[in-house]
Amino acid sequence: MAVWAIGDLQGCYDATQRLLERIRFDPARDRLWFCGDLVNRGGESLETLRLVHSLRANASIVLGNHDLSLIAIGERRPEEQRRVNADLQRVVFADDARPLLDWLRQQKLMHVDRELGWAMVHAGLLPRWSIDEAHALAQEVEARLQGNGFRKLLRNMYGNRPMWNPRLTGFERYRAIINVFTRMRYCSPRGRIAFEEKGTPGSQSAGMYPWYESPERVPRELSIVCGHWSTLGLMIGLGVHAIDTGAVWGGKLTALQLDSEELRIRQVKGRVVPAAEAAQADD
Numbered sequence: 001m002a003v004w005a006i007g008d009l010q011g012c013y014d015a016t017q018r019l020l021e022r023i024r025f026d027p028a029r030d031r032l033w034f035c036g037d038l039v040n041r042g043g044e045s046l047e048t049l050r051l052v053h054s055l056r057a058n059a060s061i062v063l064g065n066h067d068l069s070l071i072a073i074g075e076r077r078p079e080e081q082r083r084v085n086a087d088l089q090r091v092v093f094a095d096d097a098r099p100l101l102d103w104l105r106q107q108k109l110m111h112v113d114r115e116l117g118w119a120m121v122h123a124g125l126l127p128r129w130s131i132d133e134a135h136a137l138a139q140e141v142e143a144r145l146q147g148n149g150f151r152k153l154l155r156n157m158y159g160n161r162p163m164w165n166p167r168l169t170g171f172e173r174y175r176a177i178i179n180v181f182t183r184m185r186y187c188s189p190r191g192r193i194a195f196e197e198k199g200t201p202g203s204q205s206a207g208m209y210p211w212y213e214s215p216e217r218v219p220r221e222l223s224i225v226c227g228h229w230s231t232l233g234l235m236i237g238l239g240v241h242a243i244d245t246g247a248v249w250g251g252k253l254t255a256l257q258l259d260s261e262e263l264r265i266r267q268v269k270g271r272v273v274p275a276a277e278a279a280q281a282d283d
């Protein structure tokens with residue numbers, strides 16, 4: 001038996017399959033934790049989503065910003081859906097789109113396994129949130145997303161404001177919680193998120209900290225595994241294991257074994273970025 005956490009797949013189907021081979025994944029024995037952003041940009045989001053869905057009996061998944069966005073797109077009118085990129089259009093116009101997206105919507109914002117000693121989120125936790133507090137806030141959003149009112153939540157989900165405050169109510173509260181769990185990289189000690197800052201630590205503006213380094217952070221009893229921040233790369237420290245190693249950008253796809261005394265990491269090469277796309281990124 002092994003439990004492996006896997007970083008952001010982002011529609012990189014080939015790399016995902018190679019990584020599962022590399023860790024010798026055995027559905028009779030092993031469990032997988034996916035850190036979110038299963039889809040978008042990789043070109044094979046439909047195949048990737050089908051693969052993870054087929055592994056669902058063995059998998060724990062948290063939602064990333066790209067996953068939430070896909071769920072929201074799935075609820076729009078066809079003429080609006082035709083305006084999204086080709087990778088996501090293939091998902092929303094697939095014959096099995098409805099079961100795939102309904103299943104995706106049932107996934108969590110935070111997964112906690114006290115016995116194993118780990119918690120998983122896509123992006124991060126606010127410095128002052130304890131594991132219990134964060135888990136309760138994640139569950140508030142999950143209940144709404146999984147319930148009848150989910151369409152209204154999806155319509156009201158986008159936006160950078162307000163910053164988190166425990167007195168928030170309604171959609172502002174949901175939005176602030178979603179932004180922490182799925183979009184944060186840097187934040188101020190009081191929890192203001194620098195949404196526009198996506199570079200490596202040191203590149204951020206004054207007063208902003210990587211979320212896991214904030215001087216106001218509370219001690220946490222569980223190790224945390226997360227993804228989302230591809231320019232950070234593999235980062236292990238302060239009780240956090242960040243494992244988005246930029247597979248979709250031509251980096252690597254990473255698996256980290258959670259039930260091992262020693263640090264066990266397996267990586268495969270990520271997507272081969274088409275030359276035209278790479279040239280565009282250099283501009």
Ligand SMILES: Nc1ncnc2c1ncn2[C@@H]1O[C@H](COP(=O)(O)OP(=O)(O)OP(=O)(O)OP(=O)(O)OC[C@H]2O[C@@H](n3cnc4c(N)ncnc43)[C@H](O)[C@@H]2O)[C@@H](O)[C@H]1O
Nearest residue numbers: 065066068069157158159178198228229230231246249281
């Ligand atoms: N309130 C909300 N609620 C829910 N969903 C919401 C939301 N607001 C937005 N969304 C959704 O979130 C999605 C993404 O929005 P974006 O705003 O495009 O997301 P992002 O910050 O660029 O982050 P990403 O998650 O892609 O992270 P990564 O580190 O890989 O990439 C970060 C950056 O690094 C750069 N990068 C990294 N490596 C690179 C490389 N090798 N080459 C070129 N660029 C690279 C890229 O510029 C990239 O943009 C959209 O679908 C959007 O709809």
